[in-house]
Amino acid sequence: xxxxxxxxxxxxxxxxxxxxxxxxxxxxxxxxxxxxxxxxxxxxxxxxxxxxxxxxxxxxxxxxxxxxxxxxxxxxxxxxxxxxxxxxxxxxxxxxxxxxxxxxxxxxxxxxxxxxxxxxxxxxxxxxxxxxxxxxxxxxxxxxxxxxxxxxxxxxxxxxxxxxxxxxxxxxxxxxxxxxxxxxxxxxxxxxxxxxxxxxxxxxxxxxxxxxxxxxxxxxxxxxxxxxxxxxxxxxxxxxxxxxxxxxxxxxxxxxxxxxxxxxxxxxxxxxxxxxxxxxxxxxxxxxxxxxxxxxxxxxxxxxxxxxxxxxxxxxxxxxxxxxxxxxxxxxxxxxxxxxxxxxxxxxxxxxxxxxxxxxxxxxxxxxxxxxxxxxxxxxxxxxxxxxxxxxxxxxxxxx
Numbered sequence: 001x002x003x004x005x006x007x008x009x010x011x012x013x014x015x016x017x018x019x020x021x022x023x024x025x026x027x028x029x030x031x032x033x034x035x036x037x038x039x040x041x042x043x044x045x046x047x048x049x050x051x052x053x054x055x056x057x058x059x060x061x062x063x064x065x066x067x068x069x070x071x072x073x074x075x076x077x078x079x080x081x082x083x084x085x086x087x088x089x090x091x092x093x094x095x096x097x098x099x100x101x102x103x104x105x106x107x108x109x110x111x112x113x114x115x116x117x118x119x120x121x122x123x124x125x126x127x128x129x130x131x132x133x134x135x136x137x138x139x140x141x142x143x144x145x146x147x148x149x150x151x152x153x154x155x156x157x158x159x160x161x162x163x164x165x166x167x168x169x170x171x172x173x174x175x176x177x178x179x180x181x182x183x184x185x186x187x188x189x190x191x192x193x194x195x196x197x198x199x200x201x202x203x204x205x206x207x208x209x210x211x212x213x214x215x216x217x218x219x220x221x222x223x224x225x226x227x228x229x230x231x232x233x234x235x236x237x238x239x240x241x242x243x244x245x246x247x248x249x250x251x252x253x254x255x256x257x258x259x260x261x262x263x264x265x266x267x268x269x270x271x272x273x274x275x276x277x278x279x280x281x282x283x284x285x286x287x288x289x290x291x292x293x294x295x296x297x298x299x300x301x302x303x304x305x306x307x308x309x310x311x312x313x314x315x316x317x318x319x320x321x322x323x324x325x326x327x328x329x330x331x332x333x334x335x336x337x338x339x340x341x342x343x344x345x346x347x348x349x350x351x352x353x354x355x356x357x358x359x360x361x362x363x364x365x366x367x368x369x370x371x372x373x374x375x376x377x378x379x380x381x382x383x384x385x386x387x388x389x390x391x392x393x394x395x396x397x398x399x400x
Contacts (some may be wrong), residue, residue: 002035003399004105006129008122009112009136010091012040012067014056014282016256017227018312019138020045021283022177022201023112024059026136029388030110034395037066037104039095039121044072046256050280058282070094092117099125107399110175112136116160119167126170132398135171136199137181143305165189173394175199180308180331197394201312202382203319208375210291210320221250222325222357223293225286226313229257231306233299236327236348238266240297243354245274249361252293254278254286291320294367295342295360298326302348310335317342318378323370325356341374 007027011019023040030036043051050056072090099121106129111122119135126133142160168174168189174196176182182198185191222244228234244251251274255263267275281289290296296317300306307330314332317324324342326332333344343356360366 002033003107003395005030005034005036005108005110005395006039006106006125006131007036007110007112008039008095008118008125010041010115010118011045011112012038012043013059013062014051015043015045016056016280016283016286017045018201019112021312022136022138025202025204025384026110026388026391029384030391030395033392034108035066037068037106039068039070039098041072041091042069046260046280056282058284068098070098088115088117091115092121095121096124099128105129106131108132108134108395110134110136112138113167114139114141116141116163116167120163123167123170132172133170134173134175134394134398135167136175136177137185138177140181140184140305140308143184171195172398173197175391177201178308178310178331180310184308197390199387199391200310200382201315202384202387203315203378204384207287207319208378208383210287219294220248220361221252221293222295222297222361223252223254223290223322224297224313225254225290225316226311227257228253228255228260228263230259231301232257232259233301233327233348234259234263236299236350237263237297239350240299240353241267241272241275242270243350244357245272247354247358248274249357250274250276251297252276252278254281254289256280287316287320290316290322293322295325295357296320296322297353297357298324298328298332299348300326300328300332302329307331315378315382318374318382321371321375323360323367323374325353325360327353335377339373339377341370341377 007023009023011023013020013024027036027038109122109125109131111119113119122133122135141164142157168185168191176196176198177200179198182196185196186193241251264277298311298314310332314324318341324336326336326342326344327348328344329346333346336342336344345352
């Protein structure tokens with residue numbers, strides 16, 4: 001008889017973005033071996049209205065009877081930290097209410113954080129169902145909140161750290177999507193390495209076919225795809241856009257997030273006619289578009305915590321065989337340079353970034369080399385069908 005698993009996540013299919021895509025893939029692959037249910041919210045990232053389009057509901061095989069969605073008020077992406085905390089509190093209460101009234105038994109809970117409140121729901125579910133708990137860590141709370149400079153109330157940060165420590169201690173396995181998280185968790189919370197499992201955001205085998213379908217790259221154009229938020233260093237991206245215009249290079253943006261409007265307004269005020277904002281797209285269509293470019297841009301805030309992360313957009317560029325030009329440091333820098341899939345300025349120097357872009361655009365040999373390296377790297381290190389096997393093994397140990 002198949003074991004029962006409950007995935008708890010704020011983000012899930014059909015939401016765009018790395019978090020929703022990660023949980024969708026985890027669900028699809030675990031479903032092959034187990035009976036998997038999902039507790040999530042109604043899709044709302046970056047806004048609810050886009051999911052009124054049936055185009056985003058492009059996975060007909062999902063068993064809707066096992067996917068439970070709670071309705072939440074639309075205050076999620078307010079710039080007010082109070083409104084955002086109220087939003088998370090509402091999610092927590094409604095999910096806890098579902099867990100308390102749900103009579104089904106589960107052998108394993110998989111809770112994905114951030115926000116940290118989903119981890120709390122997961123811990124409550126572990127106690128409620130007397131099950132095992134896998135805590136999936138996609139970002140380091142509360143460190144990432146401090147890193148983007150929106151939240152630095154010492155008492156609340158102290159409380160969140162206590163909760164974080166409790167979650168690490170009480171979970172049976174800690175999944176991390178970045179190797180950079182491992183040392184942080186070990187050193188700050190004295191968690192044994194045996195308890196931590198690296199499961200990176202990855203590509204599916206079918207997505208790698210995008211590379212084989214790739215047409216000749218669009219010349220004199222580069223792309224920035226994905227979230228445009230506080231962590232992405234939008235001020236740097238603005239300067240890059242200006243620099244590209246001076247060199248007659250177009251920048252196409254498939255973006256969303258808290259700073260998207262700021263970036264759009266900046267380009268209009270400064271008459272950056274080289275910048276083009278493309279409409280929000282499904283993941284499949286987004287990869288199709290990305291695969292036509294000779295280079296993709298990635299930027300990150302220069303705070304210490306962001307040295308531990310590997311943005312999903314970098315994996316997406318590599319999946320499409322697109323060389324990466326990035327203003328990053330730490331783990332992301334290592335992945336890009338060690339695999340020769342692009343160029344990095346860890347000092348976030350705009351002129352250096354522009355020069356790297358121009359160097360790639362001017363050399364078909366460089367594009368081909370980095371493109372081939374990128375796809376080979378994904379096949380070796382960032383393929384869901386291969387990486388999920390370690391999670392299978394871990395679950396079998398937890399549920400003998």
